[in-house]
Amino acid sequence: MKKQGCEIEAMGITYKISTKKREHPFKIFTKKQEINQDPKQVINLEEASPGAKHVLKDVFCKAKPWEILAIVGPSGAGKSSLLEILAGKLTPQNGTIFVNQNPIDKARFKKISGYVTQKDTLFPLLTVEETLMFSARLRLRLPQAQLSSSVKSLMKELGLDHVAMTRVGDDRIRGISGGERRRVSIGVDAIHDPEVLILDEPTSGLDSTSALQIIDMLKAMAETRGRTIILSIHQPGFRIVKLFNSILMMANGSVLHHGTVDQLVVNMRTMGMQLPIHVNAVEFAIESIETIQQQRKVLQKDMQPQVQTKPQQKKTRRSWRG
Structure with a gap:
């Protein structure tokens, strides 16, 4: 009989970081405003620079015991930030994380989980x-x-x-x-x-054989001990992809796909994208992220209900005969 394990579910995770530049601590005089040659034109430097950057935008994912969830995507997609939030290292501005359908208890979760950094x-x-x-x-x-x-x-x-x-x-x-x-x-x-093992780029800097051995070892941990394995990976090889139970593909802090690799292939074909022969589906999807984003915008626009307006009736003048 299999033990219950830990099912991790994240819903609506939104995380922002401040991009406002801090002033030098030893700077006495600060120039908040600069005046051009025309004294009437005043530029406010604080208003010109944005205040926050969206690292994660309404992210959702689910990781099940006895399985591996791989978070894939290009650099800057928000993979490491999502892992730190799942591990309890960061606190998002919005969203909730559930463990076995209950809100997460960070103190208890740290005792039953392990977090392996990239370095x-x-x-x-x-x-x-x-x-x-x-x-x-x-x-x-x-x-x-x-x-x-x-x-x-x-x-x-x-x-x-x-x-x-x-x-x-x-x-x-x-x-x-x-x-x-x-x-x-x-x-x-x-x-x-631990019942949950979270790893940030465990194959970074390794050759293809060593990387495959690491993922194969993690797969054995999941299948023999019932662990929930969540990892991020930049560009997995074909043999590594076959070991993943599900993937979460991200770009610019948003989720583009959450499910199996076969479902990813079906979705790309639905968008009119033909997968070349003997090509890794995940690598092809990462290389075609701009196309996928454009197709998603078109599909979302087509799915939006169109408001039907009543046809305007032409006004005709009545002729009165006296």
């Missing part, structure tokens, strides 16, 4: 086993024997048995490979066996 933050002089043991001591209140057992079990799941006594290393110290280092970063946030 690895590891101690280069520690070995793989020491790194995971350090994280286990911080997160788990267990005897030393159970901590050691949990770390060895996790290393086996991550495929790090053969490098357990190797230093993590960095650019100056030769240690484990880039793919293995990324597995260690995932293990640091998965040592407490």
Whole structure:
């Protein structure tokens, strides 16, 4: 019998950031207004610059247990901001996040979730086993024997048995490979066996083989442990796309598609876009985002109900005969 797991649902997420430039802290005199040659024309610099930028616009998504939800899109689409909001790192101006159809409790959600950032933050002089043991001591209140057992079990799941006594290393110290280092970063946030695992660009900087191994490992975590996996990825390969249960394609902070890859192909054909042979559907969709946005605007315009106006009757003059 499968355990319940955690279903994450976000509805109407809107997030804005301020774009107003801050004045230099050591600047004594501030020029709020500048006068042109004509003294009657005054330019207000504060009014000329916009005050806020929409990073996310009414975003919705749903991630189910035992599955992988991949957030795809070009740079600046809002993928990382959405992940930080789902992980509880940022608070949106509008919208609600539900966990198993209940409003999220951030304090409890942090205990049952893990968030892996894009940049690895590891101690280069520690070995793989020491790194995971350090994280286990911080997160788990267990005897030393159970901590050691949990770390060895996790290393086996991550495929790090053969490098357990190797230093993590960095650019100056030769240690484990880039793919293995990324597995260690995932293990640091998965040592407490979270029900939800959120990852920001887990394949960034890796070769195609290492990237496929990382996603394949996450797929096994979802299917064997019932975890809800949410990750962002910039440009997935064909074999990686086949491992995703559903995708969320974004552009300019808005959702363009939420569903399976097959549904994405059907939607593109409905828009009159023919997928070339032997071409990755997700890559083709990302390259054709401008066309998809234009087609969506046309479809939305056609779906809007048109207000029918009554035909105006011509006014005719009546001739009165006296």
